[in-house]
Amino acid sequence: MDDERASAKQPHRVSWVPFGLHQQHPNNFKDILDAVWESRDNLGYAYRILRDGCCDGCSLGTTGMHDWTMKDVHLCWVRLQLLRLNTMPAMNWRLLEDVAPLRRLKGKALRNLGRLCVPMIRRRGDKGFRRVSWDEALSLIAERIRQADPHRLGWFLTARGVTNEAYYAHQKVARFIGTNHVDTSARVCHAPSTAALKETIGCSATTCSYTDWLGSDLIVFVGANTANNQPVTLKYLYYAKKAGTKIFVVNPYIEPGMERYWIPSVAESALFGTKLADAFFHIHVGGDIPFFYGVLKHLVANDWIDRRFIAARTVGWDELETKVRALPWEILERGAGVTRHEMHRFAEVFGRARHAILVWSMGITQHRYGTDNVKAIVNLQLAGGNVGRPHTGLMPIRGHSGVQGGAEMGAMPGAYSMNYPVNDANAALFATPDFWGFHPPSWKGLGAAHMILAAEQGQFDILWQSGGNFLETLPEPDRVRRALGRIGLRIHQDIVVSSTMLEDPADLVVLLPSRTRYEQRGGGTETSSERRIIYSPEIPGPRPGEARDEWEIPVLVARQLDPGRAARAFPWRDTHDIRQEIERVCPTYKGIAGLRKKGDQVQYGGPRLLADRFGTPDGKGRFTPIDLPEETIPSGRFFLTTRRGKQFNSMVAADVDPLLGAARDSVLMATEDAARLKLNAGDIVILRNELGEYRGRVVIDRVKPGSVQVYWPEANKLVPAGRLDPSGVPDYNATVEVIPACG
Numbered sequence: 001m002d003d004e005r006a007s008a009k010q011p012h013r014v015s016w017v018p019f020g021l022h023q024q025h026p027n028n029f030k031d032i033l034d035a036v037w038e039s040r041d042n043l044g045y046a047y048r049i050l051r052d053g054c055c056d057g058c059s060l061g062t063t064g065m066h067d068w069t070m071k072d073v074h075l076c077w078v079r080l081q082l083l084r085l086n087t088m089p090a091m092n093w094r095l096l097e098d099v100a101p102l103r104r105l106k107g108k109a110l111r112n113l114g115r116l117c118v119p120m121i122r123r124r125g126d127k128g129f130r131r132v133s134w135d136e137a138l139s140l141i142a143e144r145i146r147q148a149d150p151h152r153l154g155w156f157l158t159a160r161g162v163t164n165e166a167y168y169a170h171q172k173v174a175r176f177i178g179t180n181h182v183d184t185s186a187r188v189c190h191a192p193s194t195a196a197l198k199e200t201i202g203c204s205a206t207t208c209s210y211t212d213w214l215g216s217d218l219i220v221f222v223g224a225n226t227a228n229n230q231p232v233t234l235k236y237l238y239y240a241k242k243a244g245t246k247i248f249v250v251n252p253y254i255e256p257g258m259e260r261y262w263i264p265s266v267a268e269s270a271l272f273g274t275k276l277a278d279a280f281f282h283i284h285v286g287g288d289i290p291f292f293y294g295v296l297k298h299l300v301a302n303d304w305i306d307r308r309f310i311a312a313r314t315v316g317w318d319e320l321e322t323k324v325r326a327l328p329w330e331i332l333e334r335g336a337g338v339t340r341h342e343m344h345r346f347a348e349v350f351g352r353a354r355h356a357i358l359v360w361s362m363g364i365t366q367h368r369y370g371t372d373n374v375k376a377i378v379n380l381q382l383a384g385g386n387v388g389r390p391h392t393g394l395m396p397i398r399g400h401s402g403v404q405g406g407a408e409m410g411a412m413p414g415a416y417s418m419n420y421p422v423n424d425a426n427a428a429l430f431a432t433p434d435f436w437g438f439h440p441p442s443w444k445g446l447g448a449a450h451m452i453l454a455a456e457q458g459q460f461d462i463l464w465q466s467g468g469n470f471l472e473t474l475p476e477p478d479r480v481r482r483a484l485g486r487i488g489l490r491i492h493q494d495i496v497v498s499s500t501m502l503e504d505p506a507d508l509v510v511l512l513p514s515r516t517r518y519e520q521r522g523g524g525t526e527t528s529s530e531r532r533i534i535y536s537p538e539i540p541g542p543r544p545g546e547a548r549d550e551w552e553i554p555v556l557v558a559r560q561l562d563p564g565r566a567a568r569a570f571p572w573r574d575t576h577d578i579r580q581e582i583e584r585v586c587p588t589y590k591g592i593a594g595l596r597k598k599g600d601q602v603q604y605g606g607p608r609l610l611a612d613r614f615g616t617p618d619g620k621g622r623f624t625p626i627d628l629p630e631e632t633i634p635s636g637r638f639f640l641t642t643r644r645g646k647q648f649n650s651m652v653a654a655d656v657d658p659l660l661g662a663a664r665d666s667v668l669m670a671t672e673d674a675a676r677l678k679l680n681a682g683d684i685v686i687l688r689n690e691l692g693e694y695r696g697r698v699v700i701d702r703v704k705p706g707s708v709q710v711y712w713p714e715a716n717k718l719v720p721a722g723r724l725d726p727s728g729v730p731d732y733n734a735t736v737e738v739i740p741a742c743g
């Protein structure tokens with residue numbers, strides 16, 4: 001690729017019109033002004049959080065406004081948008097005494113009420129919440145837990161802002177009580193990545209670092225829109241392109257942000273824009289496996305594979321090669337939605353590249369065959385020998401700062417902590433004084449989606465939710481509502497009001513006000529996508545009402561339940577004590593105990609993993625001859641898939657997606673489909689299936705014909721709840737009729 005790399009070092013301007021004034025794209029400078037305005041009552045604190053804290057947004061990770069990839073400023077609209085959650089004053093808690101008016105408010109208006117500041121309870125039949133003391137709230141919870149069967153008790157933690165110390169404390173308390181029904185938001189995003197990577201390469205983390213992007217021949221984004229979800233990646237891509245890196249995007253929609261962007265921290269790009277993707281591969285929704293099989297078929301036919309690497313470091317190639325050779329092109333083309341020539345175009349660049357990195361996200365994982373999708377990516381990278389060397393790697397890029405650490409700290413049903421799966425032997429190990437000194441349960445717990453399905457059947461009595469909002473994140477909200485209505489005690493530990501809290505109690509709902517990571521005594525750590533454990537210090541500033549540290553709240557319940565045992569199991573005074581225990585219990589996190597001040601960090605495994613041996617028992621990477629998925633779309637229907645706009649998880653920040661200029665009710669549709677249905681841009685359509693109807697406006701755009709894209713979570717009412725990947729991730733896709741409507 002040397003010639004191509006040399007010629008690629010040209011500027012990739014979008015146009016000479018300054019600031020892209022004639023084109024639709026986010027206005028990052030306005031976002032800065034908006035953030036300043038929103039936090040005008042607390043500007044000094046806001047500035048200290050930005051200057052000294054570790055970003056609580058996505059999982060790139062910062063220390064203040066800098067990172068470990070590039071020297072200049074690291075800041076984006078996502079962080080600015082979240083800033084107000086940290087700086088807003090305490091709410092008037094009396095507003096919660098009557099929930100009826102609050103139920104009419106949207107999520108943003110609820111958040112803007114201010115920070116939760118006192119414990120409150122609401123019993124069945126009450127019109128709202130009543131203020132109680134911490135002692136009363138904790139006693140009520142402890143009493144109920146004491147009476148409950150631990151198999152009927154679950155725990156869920158969000159991934160925004162939660163620190164490793166809080167994940168560790170919560171899951172340990174859950175096990176102390178006797179349940180393994182513990183889960184995090186990771187369940188609805190990257191659980192398939194964890195499962196597939198563990199099985200194939202013996203390690204579920206990203207194998208490389210962001211610095212590897214700079215100097216790689218090829219970076220491929222599959223089902224990922226980092227322009228929207230990890231905006232600072234675009235700065236890395238700008239400099240990677242300057243150095244000659246090619247960027248490919250495999251996606252059913254030509255994402256405008258991945259095509260070109262005005263990167264605010266790069267003067268030239270901020271002025272004239274930067275063309276990013278060198279090629280889009282416009283596949284069907286769910287066409288990833290046939291696409292990558294087609295690419296592999298070309299790689300095999302042209303011998304563009306790394307046979308030395310395959311022979312020395314992997315197993316299972318022969319079976320896969322036999323399968324690939326036998327797969328008919330017609331089936332692959334039909335499944336992928338692109339021609340064999342397109343697959344050849346990809347294969348030729350990939351096969352000739354000395355190094356390539358594959359980055360993927362929820363476009364890959366949120367399918368009922370998400371785990372197989374990830375295995376298809378692993379097959380490709382192993383065939384190219386693209387693991388363990390500089391500028392190569394597998395990167396499941398995380399959208400939230402807590403996703404990586406949450407799972408590694410054991411806030412998942414299948415493990416007590418990283419490398420210790422739930423089983424009898426590990427339960428016995430954790431019962432020893434060197435670990436926890438109490439016997440955790442060894443039965444397999446449920447993930448989040450399964451917990452709600454079980455609650456719907458009346459099989460759950462208690463659900464502790466630390467953040468999160470099931471009503472606005474899980475498929476079929478009406479079923480979620482019914483399920484929540486059957487749980488006797490719901491505990492909501494949070495920083496702001498959410499719609500799920502306002503659902504009527506089956507018996508009792510308790511609100512517990514929590515502190516943010518910046519308010520927590522002793523600070524806290526997060527683990528970024530590149531496995532960097534980053535310390536975020538406590539930031540001096542106001543503290544809302546009676547809110548308590550996030551890690552401490554479940555521990556206080558444990559101390560109420562059984563003071564003697566809890567004193568031995570949870571002797572912690574602050575997060576420093578927890579980090580010391582994590583270092584002892586989770587050897588991979590060696591070094592976390594020494595993190596004490598801004599800038600302190602440790603990247604476990606170093607810049608690159610698996611350089612000499614894979615993490616599987618025999619040290620070999622595993623090829624997988626996965627089956628082709630069978631997606632049948634009934635005649636007359638469209639494949640509906642969901643997308644994100646200006647939002648962070650379900651927290652929608654703007655009614656218009658600045659990348660597209662599209663409103664939240666937009667139904668993105670291909671030109672040929674619109675013509676066939678005689679629809680014009682702006683026409684109202686009804687999307688209908690067995691679950692319900694969704695009313696939206698047509699936006700004609702570059703989506704794959706036969707599919708429509710709508711914004712998440714609004715379209716969750718059309719997404720079936722029980723269709724899950726084996727790892728437990730919901731398949732956020734559906735089939736729908738598109739019906740023109742009047743008015």
Ligand code: SF4
Nearest residue numbers: 055057058061076232
């Ligand atoms: S790219 Fe991610 S880590 Fe960086 S500032 Fe934005 S949200 Fe924070």
